[in-house]
Amino acid sequence: xxxxxxxxxxxxxxxxxxxxxxxxxxxxxxxxxxxxxxxxxxxxxxxxxxxxxxxxxxxxxxxxxxxxxxxxxxxxxxxxxxxxxxxxxxxxxxxxxxxxxxxxxxxxxxxxxxxxxxxxxxxxxxxxxxxxxxxxxxxxxxxxxxxxxxxxxxxxxxxxxxxxxxxxxxxxxxxxxxxxxxxxxxxxxxxxxxxxxxxxxxxxxxxxxxxxxxxxxxxxxxxxxxxxxxxxxxxxxxxxxxxxxxxxxxxxxxxxxxxxxxxxxxxxxxxxxxxxxxxxxxxxxxxxxxxxxxxxxxxxxxxxxxxxxxxxxxxxxxxxxxxxxxxxxxxxxx
Amino acid sequence: xxxxxxxxxxxxxxxxxxxxxxxxxxxxxxxxxxxxxxxxxxxxxxxxxxxxxxxxxxxxxxxxxxxxxxxxxxxxxxxxxxxxxxxxxxxxxxxxxxxxxxxxxxxxxxxxxxxxxxxxxxxxxxxxxxxxxxxxxxxxxxxxxxxxxxxxxxxxxxxxxxxxxxxxxxxxxxxxxxxxxxxxxxxxxxxxxxxxxxxxxxxxxxxxxxxxxxxxxxxxxxxxxxxxxxxxxxxxxxxxxxxxxxxxxxxxxxxxxxxxxxxxxxxxxxxxxxxxxxxxxxxxxxxxxxxxxxxxxxxxxxxxxxxxxxxxxxxxxxxx
Numbered sequence: 101x102x103x104x105x106x107x108x109x110x111x112x113x114x115x116x117x118x119x120x121x122x123x124x125x126x127x128x129x130x131x132x133x134x135x136x137x138x139x140x141x142x143x144x145x146x147x148x149x150x151x152x153x154x155x156x157x158x159x160x161x162x163x164x165x166x167x168x169x170x171x172x173x174x175x176x177x178x179x180x181x182x183x184x185x186x187x188x189x190x191x192x193x194x195x196x197x198x199x200x201x202x203x204x205x206x207x208x209x210x211x212x213x214x215x216x217x218x219x220x221x222x223x224x225x226x227x228x229x230x231x232x233x234x235x236x237x238x239x240x241x242x243x244x245x246x247x248x249x250x251x252x253x254x255x256x257x258x259x260x261x262x263x264x265x266x267x268x269x270x271x272x273x274x275x276x277x278x279x280x281x282x283x284x285x286x287x288x289x290x291x292x293x294x295x296x297x298x299x300x301x302x303x304x305x306x307x308x309x310x311x312x313x314x315x316x317x318x319x320x321x322x323x324x325x326x327x328x329x330x331x332x333x334x335x336x337x338x339x340x341x342x343x344x345x346x347x348x349x350x351x352x353x354x355x356x357x358x359x360x361x362x363x364x365x366x367x368x369x370x371x372x373x374x375x376x377x378x379x380x381x382x383x384x385x386x387x388x389x390x391x392x393x394x395x396x397x398x399x400x401x402x403x404x405x406x407x408x409x410x411x412x413x414x415x416x417x418x419x420x421x422x423x424x425x426x427x428x429x430x431x432x433x434x
Numbered sequence: 435x436x437x438x439x440x441x442x443x444x445x446x447x448x449x450x451x452x453x454x455x456x457x458x459x460x461x462x463x464x465x466x467x468x469x470x471x472x473x474x475x476x477x478x479x480x481x482x483x484x485x486x487x488x489x490x491x492x493x494x495x496x497x498x499x500x501x502x503x504x505x506x507x508x509x510x511x512x513x514x515x516x517x518x519x520x521x522x523x524x525x526x527x528x529x530x531x532x533x534x535x536x537x538x539x540x541x542x543x544x545x546x547x548x549x550x551x552x553x554x555x556x557x558x559x560x561x562x563x564x565x566x567x568x569x570x571x572x573x574x575x576x577x578x579x580x581x582x583x584x585x586x587x588x589x590x591x592x593x594x595x596x597x598x599x600x601x602x603x604x605x606x607x608x609x610x611x612x613x614x615x616x617x618x619x620x621x622x623x624x625x626x627x628x629x630x631x632x633x634x635x636x637x638x639x640x641x642x643x644x645x646x647x648x649x650x651x652x653x654x655x656x657x658x659x660x661x662x663x664x665x666x667x668x669x670x671x672x673x674x675x676x677x678x679x680x681x682x683x684x685x686x687x688x689x690x691x692x693x694x695x696x697x698x699x700x701x702x703x704x705x706x707x708x709x710x711x712x713x714x715x716x717x718x719x720x721x722x723x724x725x726x727x728x729x730x731x732x733x734x735x736x737x738x739x740x741x742x743x744x745x746x747x748x749x750x751x752x753x754x
Contacts (some may be wrong), residue, residue: 177573210441228747234568238509239747241575246740249733256729269586343579385727392587403576410573411562 103357107370114377115154119146121381123389144277152275152283154227154279154373156335157345159286161372162293162365164346165353169304169361170324171222174354175237177347178332184343185244186217187329187336188268189251194266196258203337207282217247218329222321270340270395272380279425285334289327290369296359300324304361342376342395344402351409376415440694440701441543447693447708454715461719464744482718484619485672485679486686486710491627491703492668493683494690495634495661496506498641498699500567503691504746506684509571511578512552512669518536518581523598525588529599541615544674545667552666557659608676608718609732619675630664633657637699670728680730681739686710688746 119142120126126146130138137404164177178184192212194206201209221243225236293300302310303320310317332346349372350364357364376394379401383392389415458479463471470664496507523543525535533543533730556570563569589597627634640647648654672679690705717731 224744224748230629232568234572237572238505238568238575239744242740242743245736246744249740252733253729253737256733257725344576387591392590396583396587396590399579400587403580403583406576407573407580410569410576414563414569415700 104367104370107367111154111370111374113376114374114381117152118150118377118381121384122146145275148277148280149275150377151271152280152339153376154273155283155286156339156342157349157376158290159283159331159367159372160342160345161334161349161368161375162290163328165350165361165365165368166293166300166324166328166348167218167346167356169300169359170321170328171225171236172304172306173225173233173236174346174351175233176240177344177350178328179343179347180237180240180244182217182221182240182243182247183214183329183332184336185210185247185251186340187211187214187333188264188341189213189217189247189254190333191267191337192251192254192260192264195260195263203279203282207334207337208228210337211330214336215328216328216331217243218325219322222325236263261298268336268341269393270342270398271393272339273391273393277290280338282334283338286331289331289334293324293327294365296320296324297365299360304359340393340395342398344378344406345372345398348402348405348409352405353410440696440698443693444701444704444708447705447712449710451711454712455521458715458719477616478608478718479715480613480616480620481608481676482711482714484616484623485676485682485710486714488623488668488672488705489679489683490686490690490706492665492672493687494635494702495716496665496683497687498637499658499661499665501641501643503688504684504743505567505571506681506687507669508663508679508681508683510552510556510574511581512548513673514578514581514585514679515552516544516548516673516699518545518585519551521585521588521592524596524600525592528598537615538618539616541674543669546671548673549663549667552670553663553742556666561663608714615635615675619671622671626664626667626671630661633661633664634699634703637661641697641699643670648657654676661690677732679735681743682710682735685739685742686713688742689713 120128122141122145124138124141124145126138126141131142160178163183166177166185167176167181168174183423191206192209193213194201194209198205221240224243225239228239230236230239251264252261255261299315299320302313302315303317303324307317310320335342350368353364353368353371357367376398379397380394382401383397385395386392386397459472459475493506496505523531523540527533529535532539556746558575559570563573567685589600592600636647636652639650639652640654640657642650644654686706687702689709690702693709694701694705696702713735714731717734720727720734721729721731
């Protein structure tokens with residue numbers, strides 16, 4: 101419980117701090133004095149940004165956690181499962197075929213493609229039954245390459261490469277009141293994930309095991325993956341792509357807290373939010389008054405942590421490896 | 435009998451390659467400007483030839499070393515390493531410095547930097563993971579993201595004019611190959627191939643697996659580390675010449691294996707190079723004739739390569 105409280109406090113402190121970082125001056129005295137300009141900046145830009153950051157961190161890391169639990173593999177995540185790539189394809193299709201599409205219709209397309217992409221990927225890894233857990237991640241990355249290739253092809257064909265690249269690089273700089281509210285979809289979805297945490301846990305123990313306990317394996321799998329895809333899609337539509345949050349955050353948390361979903365879900369959500377917030381603060385501070393998109397910072401920090409994690413796992417004795425990468429093999433072979 | 439069948443198939447491949455070459459060189463040509471056409475098309479063909487051979491051979495050797503036929507050295511993230519090195523040079527020294535503007539120096543710069551960096555990084559990774567290739571590949575793909583993030587961070591801060599000149603070298607393309615560099619690359623490839631003659635001869639033995647190879651008298655660790663360096667250098671040459679082109683190796687090495695169904699690396703390398711030329715010439719024709727250079731060739735190679743990879747996984751499921 102301690103870790104949860106510490107993370108929550110950290111999130112609150114950093115969150116309040118982040119409200120006062122930016123180009124336009126916003127200060128506590130100003131707000132208290134009722135300076136309309138400052139209050140307006142706070143309400144129209146800073147607060148939406150903070151909320152979007154929190155939702156993004158929570159959503160992506162919970163999506164990653166659910167996917168890892170359901171697929172019984174620590175290397176599965178929205179990035180390495182083709183979910184993000186599929187959502188991008190959906191957005192591109194919406195942009196091309198419905199030029200006057202609203203944010204909501206784009207989100208709808210992204211939902212659809214993200215779900216279909218994730219289902220295909222999971223069906224694929226389940227038919228093949230890899231002996232090696234790492235292979236699952238490699239296949240996912242390959243799968244993302246293929247979908248990304250198709251997206252690129254369409255983009256080149258319709259001359260949308262530049263539009264696409266601005267659309268897809270994850271960034272909070274365009275988050276303003278009225279343009280980001282879809283991100284709130286994260287809240288009910290995470291709530292549902294909390295309710296069904298037990299079911300996901302059981303499904304994570306394998307098909308036979310869940311059948312014995314009377315849990316409909318396929319239905320729960322389908323349902324869980326859909327929730328993860330929707331979480332990812334509504335973030336990709338508003339914020340853009342952010343790699344590795346869904347992979348790294350759940351791994352770091354389960355390394356310390358074990359695999360029981362109910363115990364880790366809250367911590368993962370909080371830690372994800374803190375992680376994204378810190379990355380965003382770095383991005384804002386590095387070349388201020390300009391800012392770097394979150395995708396770049398998260399990409400650098402995330403992949404560095406991931407490689408460090410990998411090397412750490414390999415260097416420490418076998419027991420630790422089991423704990424972190426474990427129990428995937430026997431269930432995959434069934 | 436078997437060797438004869440292989441030779442026959444290779445002969446067919448050679449013929450097919452020749453036909454594609456001829457088609458590429460002479461299609462839609464105006465004989466009034468024969469020399470002008472040739473001066474444009476021949477260097478492209480030369481670049482295709484060297485790329486196909488380098489990537490085909492490197493992929494085959496890599497697959498044999500790690501005993502897995504569905505991986506490619508491109509997954510190690512060398513392409514993004516190239517991007518990041520190139521961008522760093524322009525970022526810190528400017529596009530007008532000799533390292534970026536002089537074609538020879540920039541070619542060698544790419545080659546040396548990529549060679550040393552890749553060797554240091556991957557030999558460390560191989561050591562840490564105790565030669566567990568899947569972990570190295572995973573680390574490689576993640577590192578690719580790392581390099582790409584670094585690169586795009588630099589691009590974001592960069593002067594737009596500099597970026598314009600940089601962009602041309604970042605996308606794989608056969609459209610503006612410098613004929614002089616082609617010569618240097620060719621000499622390098624020949625030299626490297628001769629240098630690796632002895633190691634290449636024992637590849638057939640290495641394919642049997644580590645224990646058997648050692649029993650048969652191969653100095654396994656030394657040969658492997660030397661070969662890995664060779665793989666890195668070959669990829670570096672191909673990338674420095676035309677730009678990053680992932681998944682090509684996967685397609686051509688596996689097609690060569692499927693066509694020949696042999697384990698003899700002398701045949702396989704030849705077949706991979708030939709298939710590579712056919713694939714690249716076809717790709718280049720599609721890019722030039724159908725899409726008017728609007729879509730880079732790497733997009734096609736990526737889509738085709740990825741789908742082929744997934745197909746291969748399905749086809750020999752259970753073996754991986």
